[in-house]
Amino acid sequence: MTPFTERVIQIIKCIPEGKVMTYGQIAKLAGSPRGARQVVRILHAMSKKYHLPWHRVINAKGEIAIMDDEGSHMQSFLLQAEGVLITDQRYISLADYQYQMEEHA
DNA sequence: ATTTTGACTATGT
DNA sequence: AACATAGCCAAAA
Numbered sequence: 001m002t003p004f005t006e007r008v009i010q011i012i013k014c015i016p017e018g019k020v021m022t023y024g025q026i027a028k029l030a031g032s033p034r035g036a037r038q039v040v041r042i043l044h045a046m047s048k049k050y051h052l053p054w055h056r057v058i059n060a061k062g063e064i065a066i067m068d069d070e071g072s073h074m075q076s077f078l079l080q081a082e083g084v085l086i087t088d089q090r091y092i093s094l095a096d097y098q099y100q101m102e103e104h105a
Numbered sequence: 106a107t108t109t110t111g112a113c114t115a116t117g118t
Numbered sequence: 119a120a121c122a123t124a125g126c127c128a129a130a131a
Contacts (some may be wrong), residue, residue, distance in 0.1 A: 038127065
């Protein structure tokens with residue numbers, strides 16, 4: 001278990017209900033700006049064992065990244081059940097959400 | 106050791 | 119806005 005992996009797990013655990021983050025944001029926060037794919041791998045490998053809110057992680061376009069229909073349907077269901085903010089069919093990540101708040105300030 | 110493979114991303118048309 | 123392309127990088131083959 002590398003320090004990077006531990007940080008990624010910690011960060012994902014901290015994503016509040018009703019909010020989402022992108023792979024890239026998480027990688028950057030964990031200290032590896034180009035580690036988005038590692039975040040994917042970690043999520044895939046550890047989400048069950050560490051009870052991670054895997055469904056709160058999306059790609060940079062604000063879309064669900066998971067490939068198979070079963071999983072993607074499950075993810076959108078969970079996100080909508082949490083009331084994640086959506087505009088233009090895109091889920092709004094934590095950082096962008098903050099940006100929107102500033103815009104309205 | 107080398108190649109392939111992704112639940113990715115930034116950038117340029 | 120949609121698409122192609124180049125980087126990216128660890129794990130699996």
